[in-house]
Amino acid sequence: MKNYFIIGTLSISSFFFGQVGINTTAPKATLDIVAKEKTGSNPKPEGLIIPRIDREKAQSMTGVEVSTMVYIDNISTGIQNGIAANIDAIGYYHYDGNAWVKMTTQNNVNNIYRSNGILSGDRIINQGNNKLAFTGNSANAFSVDGSTFSVDASSNRIGIGTTSPFGKIDIVTDNPSSTNDNEIFMRSFGKGKVPIIYLSSANGTLASPTDLTNGDIIGKLSFTARVGGSYSWGKGSTILSTYKGNGTTESTDLKFQTSNTDRVIINEVGNVGIGTIAPKNRLDLGSDAPATATDVAGKKLAIYNNAAGDSFYGFGVHSFRLQFHSGSKKDSAPAMVLAGNQTDSTGMLGINTINPETRLDVVTVNNMYGIQHSNGTIKLRTYLGTGTSNGNTEAAWFGTQTNHPLDFMTNSSMRMRITIDGRVGVGTSAPDSAAILDLASTTKGFLPPRMTDAQMSQIAAPVPEGLMIYNSTTKKMQYYNGSAWIDF
Incomplete structure (x- = not known):
């Protein structure tokens, strides 16, 4: 009697309204299925089971109407092509007139996190005020186009061109196809057209930073070559800045190193040192003393030198002497020196001598x-x-x-x-x-020479004719005629 009532109900509803209701006499759609028990703890199943087929069956069906729905329960049969090209997993599919299309489920809403896929067009995500965050614990946890961009979540590092970054940011170009692949550009236009790179440091933590103290390094740029099968990071050429203030001032210096050795420094007051890290003047070429006046270490400042280094024009120093060179060879003495010392403010200029003996001392060869x-x-x-x-x-x-x-x-x-x-x-x-x-x-x-007779007798012989004197004994002018003294 119960079954007849349902059939009757279906028939009446279908007759008057063209709608079918299951467990309802007032269907609200072409087919309206209402659960017999919407609530409660009765374990009896409720729901709708649509046809279940395998991939081979779906691939073999012909004359399928658009919007037909099936549940694929086996993908080990058939092959993924033709109208079954999209059937790559067990689940619900509908027919769109050309192929079976995977239906959207909670676990498969274009879900790139559960399965691979192909983007069929451009996509724009409007986050609004919402945040998009990724978390992970593995190396290469997030990547774009292989190693083009890689996030190492295990070490909190970013790699560009590598999936194994050495540091916080590691940029690698491996056999680039063009020079531009090895270059980094910062291009700016308009009002804010000055690009800036900031290197900054502080003590403490990000949450509780504290000031630097005198001598702390602020930042550095290091150039390192691969030598002996490995990289000696930080032992090549370096540009670095050190804090030189007292905690209230912003005094800093700038240092340049090559071969892991200090070469040039601009100190906190603007003095430039070459060969010294403590310049005392606007330009200080260092206090290293050459062993000899011809030592190449004494040739401090070149105005010109040839490729071989044996035509030096410039200035040098040795043993309290300022050297002036003009075409000197590597082991040649200077053409001129200005000599002085720490206690004597006067100087002596020597030309062609490194040891002037007078205020101006010029030394030449004979003739x-x-x-x-x-x-x-x-x-x-x-x-x-x-x-x-x-x-x-x-x-x-x-x-x-x-x-x-x-x-x-x-x-x-x-x-x-x-x-x-x-x-x-x-x-x-x-x-x-x-x-x-x-x-x-x-x-x-x-006034001729004045002599007594006794003094005249001491004139060395031979006395030349015409020699004149004044005889203070006889009180007369006299000249020698070759044999005797004659009075004028």
């Missing part, structure tokens, strides 16, 4: 000019050596090297002149052409 003063026409020179005009005797020469007279002056006034033909004028700039010596004065006279 060579030394000092010259010239206006481009007149040349005043010194000379050491021999010459035909002095009988080829070694002597020190001083005078004009051009066709000009030589004047001697005191108190900015000329007192004596030697003409170009050797005439000497005292008190006159135009000595008489017939005189080898012309003494001119309107207030003074000529």
Whole structure:
């Protein structure tokens, strides 16, 4: 009787309304199935079971209507192609007119976390004010395109070009196809067009940071080569900055290292040191002392040098001497030095000598000019050596090297002149052409040597003819005629 009632109910409902209701006399859709017991603890099953088939059956069916639903309970049969191309797991499928399509379930809502898949188009996720977070515990826990971007969740590191990052961020290019693959660009435009990279450090923790103390390293950039089958990180070339303040100031320095050795430093007040980490001047080239005056270590500052390093033009130092080099070889002495010491503020200039003995000391080889003063026409020179005009005797020469007279002056006034033909004028700039010596004065006279008879007898023989003296014994001027002294 009960079954007849249900059938009748189905028939009546279908007749009047074109709708079928199961367990209801008022269906709200073409087919409305209502649970017999919506609540309670009765263990009797409720629900709808649709046809269950395997993949081979689904693949073999023809004339399937669009929207047909089945449950695939076995994928070990058939193959994943044709209308079964999407059947890769047990579950519900519907037919879309071309193929069976996996139906959405709680465990399979385009779920990239439960199975692999292919993105069929562009996707945009609008998070709004919501956060998207990933957590993990393994290396390469999250990656994009293999090693293009990799997150090592086990060590809290990021790899770009590697899935095994060495540090917090590890960028690797392995046999890049172009130079650009080895480059990092920061490009900025408009109002905020100045790109900045900040390296900062502090003591304490992120939650409770504390100030740096004097001597703490703020940050560094290190360049390391692979040598001997491994990398010696931090032992190549480095740029680093150290905090030099007292806790209230922002004093810092900047240091440059090569081969793991300090080379250049700019200290906290702007002094630059090369070869010293404690520069005392705006440019300090270090206090290392060369062993000798020719030591290459003493050649401090080059204005020019050739590729071989044996044509040095510049400045050097050795034993309280400032060296001036002009084309010096590696082991050559300087062309000129300025000598001094820590207690004597005066200096001595040496040319072609490293040990000047006077304020100006010029050393030359024999028969060579030394000092010259010239206006481009007149040349005043010194000379050491021999010459035909002095009988080829070694002597020190001083005078004009051009066709000009030589004047001697005191108190900015000329007192004596030697003409170009050797005439000497005292008190006159135009000595008489017939005189080898012309003494001119309107207030003074000529005073010859004054001697007694006893002193005259001591004059070394042979006494030359014409020698004149004043005999203070006889009170007379006398000259020697070759055999005797004659009174004027």
